[in-house]
Amino acid sequence: MPHRTFFWFFFPSGLAMLMFIGLPIISSFFQSLHIEPEQILMEVEKCDPFGCKTETKVDIEATNKLQEEQPLGRFNGLGTYGDRNHLAFDEIKEAWTNSSSIAEFTDILLNLPFYKALLFTLTFCFAVTPPVVILGFIVALSVNTITKSLKGPTIFGVILPMIVTPLIGSLVLFWMIDAKGILGSFIQFLFDDPNLSLKSSSQLTWITLIIYGIWHNTPFAFVVFYAALQTVPQDPIEAAIIDGASRYERVRHIVIPHLYPVATFIILICLMDNFRVLEPIIGFAAEGVAQSLSWMIYNDLRSENKMLFGSAGATSMLTIIGVAILLTPVLIRTWREFRTER
Amino acid sequence: MESKINRYSKQLILINSFFILAWLVISVFPFIWTFWGSFKVKADFFSRADWMFAVTGVNTLIETGDTSTVKAYVESWTEGEFWKATMNTIIITVSVVTISLFLGTLGAYALSRSTYKYTFWILIAALIFRAMPHITLVSGYLFPFFQLNVWGILPTTIIVLVAINQPFTLWLLYSFFKTVPKELDESALIDGCSYFQAFRFVIMPVMWPGVVTAGLFSMMLAYNDFTVTSLLLNQQNYTMVPKINAYLGTIEHSGNYMWAVSSVVSATAPLFMIIMFFQRQLISGLTAGAVKG
Numbered sequence: 320m321p322h323r324t325f326f327w328f329f330f331p332s333g334l335a336m337l338m339f340i341g342l343p344i345i346s347s348f349f350q351s352l353h354i355e356p357e358q359i360l361m362e363v364e365k366c367d368p369f370g371c372k373t374e375t376k377v378d379i380e381a382t383n384k385l386q387e388e389q390p391l392g393r394f395n396g397l398g399t400y401g402d403r404n405h406l407a408f409d410e411i412k413e414a415w416t417n418s419s420s421i422a423e424f425t426d427i428l429l430n431l432p433f434y435k436a437l438l439f440t441l442t443f444c445f446a447v448t449p450p451v452v453i454l455g456f457i458v459a460l461s462v463n464t465i466t467k468s469l470k471g472p473t474i475f476g477v478i479l480p481m482i483v484t485p486l487i488g489s490l491v492l493f494w495m496i497d498a499k500g501i502l503g504s505f506i507q508f509l510f511d512d513p514n515l516s517l518k519s520s521s522q523l524t525w526i527t528l529i530i531y532g533i534w535h536n537t538p539f540a541f542v543v544f545y546a547a548l549q550t551v552p553q554d555p556i557e558a559a560i561i562d563g564a565s566r567y568e569r570v571r572h573i574v575i576p577h578l579y580p581v582a583t584f585i586i587l588i589c590l591m592d593n594f595r596v597l598e599p600i601i602g603f604a605a606e607g608v609a610q611s612l613s614w615m616i617y618n619d620l621r622s623e624n625k626m627l628f629g630s631a632g633a634t635s636m637l638t639i640i641g642v643a644i645l646l647t648p649v650l651i652r653t654w655r656e657f658r659t660e661r
Numbered sequence: 662m663e664s665k666i667n668r669y670s671k672q673l674i675l676i677n678s679f680f681i682l683a684w685l686v687i688s689v690f691p692f693i694w695t696f697w698g699s700f701k702v703k704a705d706f707f708s709r710a711d712w713m714f715a716v717t718g719v720n721t722l723i724e725t726g727d728t729s730t731v732k733a734y735v736e737s738w739t740e741g742e743f744w745k746a747t748m749n750t751i752i753i754t755v756s757v758v759t760i761s762l763f764l765g766t767l768g769a770y771a772l773s774r775s776t777y778k779y780t781f782w783i784l785i786a787a788l789i790f791r792a793m794p795h796i797t798l799v800s801g802y803l804f805p806f807f808q809l810n811v812w813g814i815l816p817t818t819i820i821v822l823v824a825i826n827q828p829f830t831l832w833l834l835y836s837f838f839k840t841v842p843k844e845l846d847e848s849a850l851i852d853g854c855s856y857f858q859a860f861r862f863v864i865m866p867v868m869w870p871g872v873v874t875a876g877l878f879s880m881m882l883a884y885n886d887f888t889v890t891s892l893l894l895n896q897q898n899y900t901m902v903p904k905i906n907a908y909l910g911t912i913e914h915s916g917n918y919m920w921a922v923s924s925v926v927s928a929t930a931p932l933f934m935i936i937m938f939f940q941r942q943l944i945s946g947l948t949a950g951a952v953k954g
Binding site (some may be wrong): 566 | 673674677678679680681684685687688689691692694695698706707711712715718763764765767768769770771772774775776777783784785786787788789790792793794795796797798799800801802803804805820821823824827828830856860867875881884885886887888892902906908909921922923928929932933936937940943944945947
């Protein structure tokens with residue numbers, strides 16, 4: 320296809336991506352270099368019958384004027400990245416010199432907002448992915464063995480948790496595990512503790528969120544594994560049966576090796592998607608004990624009168640760096656595939 | 662094509678059936694429970710006394726005179742203005758699907774037919790774009806949109822969702838067009854068609870299976886989106902998902918918790934219907950990128 324034709328075919332799609340994915344990233348970076356203007360204070364002399372005193376108050380007019388002149392705020396360089404809510408260099412340095420043991424230091428470190436969020440995000444990613452891969456594989460194996468006429472409805476039932484948006488999915492589970500809901504009462508009955516609530520401690524909330532993550536992501540792993548199972552060559556399996564291999568041995572030595580590339584694909588997609596975890600935190604009302612990087616950005620942008628563009632931009636940039644690290648293996652894999660295709 | 666020697670033992674079939682049933686309960690039961698509970702009052706759905714009340718509807722009987730009620734549905738749709746959110750969702754979903762398929766088919770066709778090296782880099786760039794967390798993009802939109810005074814309205818959100826959706830659509834349709842034989846449009850070119858005519862008269866009639874799959878994913882993205890719609894739309898223009906979140910959040914609706922429950926059912930039911938019809942396409946789309954490798 321000549322360059323000219325290619326250009327006109329691709330132009331609309333390319334423009335949309337450039338304008339609304341490429342530019343926002345640059346805009347986000349630009350915002351992160353600025354900080355909200357300080358309020359201009361002025362001294363006013365206030366006199367009442369008992370005498371005069373000077374008071375400092377916000378000069379609204381001047382502040383508004385400044386806001387209009389510099390809507391993005393004043394230039395702050397990389398200052399926002401190092402402040403307490405982000406990488407917190409000063410606090411870490413201070414904690415390092417002041418704390419007597421490594422445990423104390425990590426304790427202080429993990430109470431800083433950014434590191435707290437990073438810890439949760441990574442824990443969520445790495446706790447959800449392995450069970451998802453294993454469960455998805457087992458479910459795929461067992462759906463593969465059922466009667467053909469039942470397959471359709473079964474697959475439909477299994478993929479439901481994936482289809483609903485995470486917010487709705489988490490709300491549905493949240494209502495059930497509520498202390499007054501069915502699962503909540505059941506757990507109380509199980510542990511014989513009428514005051515037990517999954518919302519009461521941060522560990523329990525984290526576990527709940529992780530279980531939700533597994534529930535939501537397993538269907539995806541299932542679907543991909545299931546499709547891959549259809550492509551497993553039948554000849555080696557029959558040969559193995561003739562040679563007397565048990566079912567377990569057949570799965571272990573023929574099916575699993577065939578599915579390795581698919582499993583890596585699932586792991587990478589799963590890690591990448593869960594790195595942006597946001598909706599479950601809102602759905603489970605877990606903001607108090609579990610913040611993710613995405614939630615930090617959401618929180619900065621949510622307040623209606625004062626949005627913290629600088630802070631949100633800086634967290635966005637740091638999140639993108641995290642995604643880039645997770646993305647590298649995917650890119651390498653795609654690149655290899657492309658080369659072998661040619 | 663089950664070979665005869667590959668029979669399953671009775672024991673295995675039994676264990677397997679149990680496992681599948683258990684798994685189906687785990688994945689389907691929450692939705693059935695919510696559906697059932699949405700016809701009860703709050704005192705039953707969140708029952709302090711006995712969880713069985715949610716099944717039998719004891720308080721619902723006391724409060725409304727019947728064991729099930731559609732009060733929450735009626736109120737959320739009228740008073741809660743869920744009809745408006747539904748309208749907005751329909752407008753956004755239909756527009757996003759149409760526009761992203763239009764842009765996506767053109768772009769993906771070009772990518773699949775060009776032999777130059779830059780197509781590879783474009784696809785890699787699309788992959789990187791696909792991985793960007795949506796919230797980081799939103800943080801980049803807000804400030805310029807405020808300045809340009811286009812924040813809060815539906816068209817902005819539609820364009821944004823189309824753009825966010827492009828990378829995935831491009832990849833999906835690209836791998837689909839790769840399976841359409843090149844000879845088909847090449848012969849049209851030899852017969853004197855322009856590239857656009859070849860696309861219009863030769864490719865378009867055969868591309869529908871791929872387009873349906875891509876359309877399904879665009880629909881799910883637009884219909885399910887929370888991050889973009891909740892931050893880029895103003896309250897009056899909210900779609901269903903941010904609306905449900907709003908029911909939960911504000912104090913004025915705290916007494917109407919059941920609005921959220923019934924709205925969840927209202928929002929989920931159409932989606933499940935659509936997926937029931939297009940299950941095959943959904944699965945083929947999800948596996949397009951994976952199984953070849």
